[in-house]
Amino acid sequence: MARVSGLSGNEIYCLALKGYTAGELVVGNSVNSMGFLGSLGAGLNNILGGEIPQVTQAIQDGRMHAFSRMAKEAQGHGASGVAGVSGDLRGLSGNTEFLFVGSCVSSKSGGGNFFTSAGDAQELYCHMDAGYTPIHHVFGNIAYSMGIGGGIMGALKQLARGEISDYSDVFNKTRHKALERISAAARADGANAVLGIRTTVLPWMGTHEMLMTGTAMHHPGLPAGDVVTSDMTGEELWSMASLGYAPVKLLMSTSIYSLGVVGGIFSALKSLARGEISELTTLVHDAREHCIDRLKREADSLGAEEVVGVKTYIVEIGQGL
Known part of the structure; x- marks a missing residue:
């Protein structure tokens, strides 16, 4: 068969x-x-x-x-x-x-x-x-x-x-x-x-x-x-x-960032007009840099020469997060 x-x-x-x-x-x-x-x-x-x-x-x-x-x-x-x-x-x-x-x-x-x-x-x-x-x-x-x-503390920090x-x-x-x-x-x-x-x-x-x-x-x-x-x-x-x-x-690293109330208001207002929304640009940039810094520090502690195949994911998990 x-x-x-x-x-x-x-x-x-x-x-x-x-x-x-x-x-x-x-x-x-x-x-x-x-x-x-x-x-x-x-x-x-x-x-x-x-x-x-x-x-x-x-x-x-x-x-x-x-x-x-x-x-x-x-x-x-x-x-x-x-x-x-x-x-x-x-x-x-x-x-x-x-x-x-x-x-x-x-x-x-x-x-x-x-x-x-x-x-x-x-x-x-x-x-x-x-x-x-x-x-x-x-x-x-x-x-x-x-x-x-954790939800309450996170909500306050938002x-x-x-x-x-x-x-x-x-x-x-x-x-x-x-x-x-x-x-x-x-x-x-x-x-x-x-x-x-x-x-x-x-x-x-x-x-x-x-x-x-x-x-x-x-x-x-x-x-x-x-x-x-x-x-x-x-x-x-x-x-x-x-x-x-x-x-x-x-190696793995995650950073959850919030725009905050004031940043969210400015972002919403700027989205009404054409052009860059600087609050979102800097937020995503800061979160990414924070994650990369963590990866570098952990790699150094392991005595590694290279960190290869890095994959970056940006996901909106909630309002302003």
Whole structure:
């Protein structure tokens, strides 16, 4: 019977160069409910703001169940690993379905440890060609809310122009906590690197979940110590490795700025006429410069030579923010 794979022709070709053949598409899912007590506890934490452990754990458990089922199905097919693993979270009759999909791959030579990898098979090829050995698809998450207290303080600070540190702290702490957790998951698998990290923010039951996914890998040439983290694509990593560079750490920085009441009034008045709105120009410029300065200082503390692949996002999250 014909095999059904989620891998493209290019991916199959890249895998063949590394001695692997494509196999069956595999799926794992788990439908979960928070339950009454969990929802009550989450509601109380939501008032206080910050991480909501009940929600974080519920999502973590759901994902692990779905992922384990996908991996078990692949092992049942006799696969050497699963490539192109992707996850999803969706509502289903008031509950939540956690879903993982991937494609089996088999080694032509046989042997080796079973592995799972995030990203597509072309990215996997680049990682392997750069000397990395895939171990497991890993993820780190944190569910959080601003909370009533943080919302009130943030609202008061919106009266004046400048950074709203209460909001910035929530975003920065949650992102770094998710990074710590994905690094810990990789370390537990015996990896010394997490590559191809992708970051998403998902709404879930009135909260927000920060999710990071990537592939835990091992490279014999990396120095002992902290787990290396990188969001570079496989092609970018391969190119940098050919130039003699190795990743150190994924850096992130967020600054939430407000125009303030006076700035908002001036901006509104100027928008009635043609021309530059200097209040908005300087606000966006200051926020961007603040973020870049944080990245530089953290890179210097790590002893890094370069900060590459910087991506800048400017999003309006509220009135004047």
